[in-house]
Amino acid sequence: MENTLKKLEILAEDAQYDLACACGSGKQFDSSRKRGEDGRWLYPVTVASGGRGLLLKTLQSNCCSNDCKYCPLRNNANARRCSLSPAETARIFMDYHRRRPEIFGMFLSSGIVRDPDFTMQRLLDTAAILRQYYRFKGYIHLKVIPGASDAAVEEALRLATAVSLNIEAPGEKYFRKLSDAKQFERDIVHPLKLISNLTARGSKYAKVKASTQFIVGAAGERDNEIVNYMDAIYTRLKFERVYFSAYQPGLGDASIPGEQNFHLAPEARFTREHRLYQCDFLLRTYGFKKDELVFERDGSLSLASDPKEVWAQSHPEFFPVNINKADKLELMRIPAIGAETAVKIIRLRAIHRLSSLMEAGLKGKQLQKAGPYACA
Numbered sequence: 001m002e003n004t005l006k007k008l009e010i011l012a013e014d015a016q017y018d019l020a021c022a023c024g025s026g027k028q029f030d031s032s033r034k035r036g037e038d039g040r041w042l043y044p045v046t047v048a049s050g051g052r053g054l055l056l057k058t059l060q061s062n063c064c065s066n067d068c069k070y071c072p073l074r075n076n077a078n079a080r081r082c083s084l085s086p087a088e089t090a091r092i093f094m095d096y097h098r099r100r101p102e103i104f105g106m107f108l109s110s111g112i113v114r115d116p117d118f119t120m121q122r123l124l125d126t127a128a129i130l131r132q133y134y135r136f137k138g139y140i141h142l143k144v145i146p147g148a149s150d151a152a153v154e155e156a157l158r159l160a161t162a163v164s165l166n167i168e169a170p171g172e173k174y175f176r177k178l179s180d181a182k183q184f185e186r187d188i189v190h191p192l193k194l195i196s197n198l199t200a201r202g203s204k205y206a207k208v209k210a211s212t213q214f215i216v217g218a219a220g221e222r223d224n225e226i227v228n229y230m231d232a233i234y235t236r237l238k239f240e241r242v243y244f245s246a247y248q249p250g251l252g253d254a255s256i257p258g259e260q261n262f263h264l265a266p267e268a269r270f271t272r273e274h275r276l277y278q279c280d281f282l283l284r285t286y287g288f289k290k291d292e293l294v295f296e297r298d299g300s301l302s303l304a305s306d307p308k309e310v311w312a313q314s315h316p317e318f319f320p321v322n323i324n325k326a327d328k329l330e331l332m333r334i335p336a337i338g339a340e341t342a343v344k345i346i347r348l349r350a351i352h353r354l355s356s357l358m359e360a361g362l363k364g365k366q367l368q369k370a371g372p373y374a375c376a
Contacts, residue, residue: 007082008092011059012041014073015109017251042096042103054100055139056093057107060084060122064111066146067181068168069253070218073111083113086125094134105139105161106130116147116187124152127159144195146187153191154205157198162209162240165191170229174219177256196237211241216273218247220257222299223272227279231290234283242280246273268303275301282308285339287329309335312373320375323357324349336362336369 042054061083062073073079084092089108096103108126113119123142130136142156144165156163165188169175172184182188192212199205212233214226230242246269247258279301282288286308294310295301302310312319312335321334323345331342337357345360354360355376357367 004084004088004092007084007088008041008058010080010082011062011084012057014062014079015041015057015059015107017072043107053104054102055105055107055141056096056103058084058089058109060086060089060108060110060126061113061119062111063113065114066112067179069178069256070168070215070247070251070258072251074253086122086129089126090129090134093130094136097136097138105141107141107143109143110145112145116145117149117152120145120148120152120156124155124159127156131159144191146182146191148191150191150194153194154198157195157205157208160208162211163195164211164213165195166213166215167192167229167233168213168215169219170214170221170225174221174225177219178215192233192237196239200238209240210237211239211243213243213245214276216244216246216276217269218252218256218258220260222295223276223279223301224293224295224299226276227290227293230276230280231283244273244276244280246270271303272301275303275307278306278308286332306335308333309369319373321373323354323360323374323376334370334373336366337374 041056041058043057044052045055061081062079063081063083064071064073065075067076068074071077093103093106108123110119110123113122123145127140127142130140139161140159141162141164142160144153144156144163146165148156153163167188169178169184175182175184175188195210197203199208199210214229216226226244233239233242248269249259252259279293282293283290288308288311292311293301293307294314301307305313312333318333321330323331328339328342328346331337331345332339337345341360341362345354345357348354348360353376357370357374362370
């Protein structure tokens with residue numbers, strides 16, 4: 001067991017490179033008290049009930065035969081290699097789950113051992129042991145390995161609560177810069193479309209949640225190109241979520257554009273990631289259309305202002321919005337006003353006429369930001 005935990009320590013640490021940080025998605029969860037010594041592989045997430053729980057997140061193996069040039073675990077990289085068997089992985093999770101009920105599920109991924117289907121089978125075997133031997137009925141998120149067979153993808157949907165497959169880059173042109181071995185259409189687009197078809201409304205696996213992720217900045221892509229693909233993923237594939245992970249220079253092959261942008265400050269890279277998450281929220285929950293988003297001449301999003309504020313500055317004809325008459329979506333067009341505040345405004349004005357946004361609880365920087373765009 002001691003050797004197994006040492007492997008978990010290495011694999012969970014390496015799983016950080018597959019971490020999607022959903023910036024702007026709500027208040028940060030301070031989990032240091034709950035995570036303790038196991039914090040390297042336990043991640044705080046919001047559960048379906050709206051509460052918070054912990055998710056065990058690890059790789060099954062960090063051995064990899066692939067050449068993803070942005071990845072520090074690629075086949076020619078210097079890394080401490082190890083693997084857990086399906087039985088070991090399932091046993092570790094169940095041990096934690098029994099001792100700590102707030103650990104409600106597992107996020108399991110892997111480097112590619114031998115080939116995609118061999119690796120996928122190891123992930124599927126782990127999920128099958130949990131479902132069939134341990135009778136675990138909770139949350140399992142499985143990463144779909146690029147290039148896995150259609151049968152393996154469908155089996156993942158049968159066993160998992162959620163699945164994901166990283167799209168990595170917006171299109172083949174950029175994808176080719178990140179890998180010589182993988183093919184964009186065969187290994188990424190085809191399984192993404194298959195997942196979409198198998199999880200469509202009314203289908204057998206409609207309850208399984210599907211998501212994907214971009215590695216932002218690795219291939220030198222532009223923000224408007226990412227947003228175009230993001231919109232298609234939502235409107236055509238009907239995926240649950242799109243995530244973004246800012247590329248971390250110094251980890252990848254020197255040939256990729258992300259390494260050539262090493263001079264960019266970390267703050268700028270993570271602000272870019274945050275801006276993409278803000279665009280994601282505008283498209284998913286604020287009623288914005290892709291073509292309404294405003295980009296700089298070079299196709300990038302403003303780092304100085306959030307995309308909703310940039311839109312507001314570009315559309316003075318829409319403002320000021322009357323907070324006593326506007327509907328929810330119109331209120332949410334006001335900078336600094338989200339869905340909760342819009343609902344609160346509508347609820348309060350049903351009782352009495354509002355004289356200012358202060359009555360809805362806005363103050364400080366939020367009030368300063370929203371004030372010029374609202375009237376009573």
